[in-house]
Amino acid sequence: MRVPVGVKVGAFSLLVMGGYAYFANSIPQIESKPPQELSLEGGSVTPAQLVRAGEEIFKTKGTCEICHRIGQKGTRAPDLAGIGGRAGKARAGTSATQYLVESLLQPGALLVEGYPNIMPAVDKPPIALNRSELWALTAFLQSLGGTVDVVLADIPATAGAAGPGGAAAAAVKVPGDPAAGAAVFAGKGTCIACHKAGKLGASPVGPDLSQIARIQTPEYIMKKILDPAALGTVAGYPKGVMPPTLGQSLTAREYTDLVAFLLTLK
């Protein structure tokens, strides 16, 4: 008896799909678990418990491992091994706790040399850690080569206030006029003497700014003009070359125009 075509075709299709499903089941099975809310406010926890909770957050809800490794230099973000010890010495006058908390809440403001500004503020969605979680996470980071001394009060009360209902930080709107800003860039601001920006300029003294708005936050760009030294030096460029007086020589109008122009560079 001949096997009907429908049966043959059906069996063949089942075999094909079965093969795909089998393969998909034979590879490592990784689920993405939704983060659990952690609340430690008011309770008493030992530093060891705190560190353990922080490690858990680091690996799960914090999604830190997407970019960071501990004990291995990543291509996207700095190795965090020893960060607890390093943090206290990173900037004069800043304690380890302050440095770590700031790294988490305003990652764009404290760039580690040689890395782009891609780290999200971890108390804002999509990561959206709450205060307790930030506390535990900081404790965990301190445990990597330092002493765990962070207390809940070290975490600003406003951190994580947006909660899981909020959205990513709204785009900064600068009221300036980009066209006028380009003129400032090439003229009074003297930026063109050291920087290239798209079609403007070609000087290799400072970094090429042609894509600055893509890789840097508006706050960073604004601060960098007013106080270049405060933000450290871009890796591979000389310290102290970018003039610190630009903030005084430009009028407020010129400054906002200039920033508006720089924000178009992506």
Added chain:
Amino acid sequence: MKARTSSSSLATRGSFHCAWLVFCAAALALAATLPAEAQEAARDPAYRAFPLIGSRLAVWAVAQLHLNFAAFILGVPIFALIIEIIGWRTGEPRYDWLSHEFVKLTFAAFSTTALLGAALLFLFVGYYPRFWTYMTSIFFPTYWVYALLFFAETFTVYLWYYGWDWLAGPRKWIHVGLGVLSNLFGTAILFVANSWVTFMISPGGVDESGALKGSVWGAINNFTWMPINIHRLIANIVFGGTIAAAYAAFRFLAAKTDEERARYDWMGYIGNFVALAAFIVLPFAGYWLGREIYAFNQTMGITMMGGFMSWLWIIQAILIGILFLGSNYYLWLGMERIPGSERYRKYVPPMLIVLTLGFMVWATPRSLVLTLDEARAMGGTHHPLLGVLGVMSAKNTVVNLMILTTFLSFVLYRRANRVSTRGWVGTGMAVQWAAFGVAAAIVVFYGVYGYFVESIVRIGFSVYQVLAVLAAIVLVMAIDIPMFRGARSTGRIRWGTIAPRSQYVLILLAVTFTWLMGLMGFARSGIRQHWHVYGILRDTSPEAVTPALGYAANVITVVTIVFFALVMFIFWLGGLGEKGRTATHGHAPAPMLAGGSDADA
């Protein structure tokens, strides 16, 4: 005429009316209750539990089925129209017959699509009320547009299908116009639905609390909207083509006469041809989509390509490799039914090697989440060899080479039974080969050079690679068409004599592509992780875990099986109608193809 038209798949028409009514009723009831619903949102539960299988699985299955059917009824008319126009311009009736046959398939699937859409709506409103209320608060105006477009689409396809004979002859242009119109409506429907889906991935136009800032346009025109519009539009054409080809393959295998075999062999060939032509541009659209996801949110991009989903792209790559290999194999098998093709057989082994190597590189993982032990065994997350082959540069290069190879297969197929009579044939061929060579060289050059430059520069290189390939395709065709016009034939294509295993290849392509669509749907939903609307509306249900690939693959497989079972059932119903009409086969008398025709696409 009249009598035949009304007897045409009565069953299908009946179920269509029924579904249409259900859909309208559901839509109206919903529209009427929406404002009330919004007010009560505070008192409503956020979720209800679907009995037995749970809400998520229910929504998943129905959404995937609905998308499968929708993709089919949007994709098939696009090329049915193209074929109709070819038939109209060339005056060859077999194209008109084929176009009508394709629209018939679409028509049969219409009611099921609408029913599934209504079911999906019901599931959202009933089981995800808070989510639905939120989406409604943003997108309510578009619901009306959607409903109206759906109505317009149904209406024009109706006219298109039933007006086939009435609008023949001198009135044909009106008929073609109807085809154009239904496709415009269809594409618009797709774009509207995509705005909801893409908003969930990359919300735009809303403030921190998720409320609309300006007009709804800001929410519609979010980061991923356009790339997904384009990616899906193309994917739908491929999908429609593979399903139509699989249908033809089935009829071929079941055929009793040589004449039938010839007809369905040809239909399968055309379906596959259309699929292949659209398939070639899909990777480019995909890269654009990927880039926009990165632009929207780095973390999301990294999660997608390197995070818990990284294995998914390996499976995707394997499926795409199978699609490339399968469609080339089909062309090679097809050449055997063409006298004169022996001349080209020697090219098959090198092409096979290029495709296989390309497949392997494309499937090389980039950076995988591994356990620490696995990572150590591999030598870090960037394995030395994998690290070199697993990057974007290498993948772009091989996918371009695979596209060139597939195009070469097609060119050889085209000329298999023809010998050009032009005096300049030597020069022409030399230029064609040079075009292939130069394009391949450019692709490889930028591929290698890409290792030495910044990633931002490298992304620009992929544009040159694509342009080189497209330019070669255009140039080769621009020479090929005049070169083989009026060519001497070495024999007619013996339609219907193709090896039956080729028909299994067509079925393999359809099954693989459908499964791939399911997988990509999972990717699209999965990258949102525990968010209904990324960063705005959290999934707080007990089912917020994004499952691992094995589980997803099982669901996708089961749903795909159900899809094919439904499709077979619907086509079988359509066939019943056909059997009732003993005198005529389908629409215009089916063309005679047996014994030959030197047709090419």
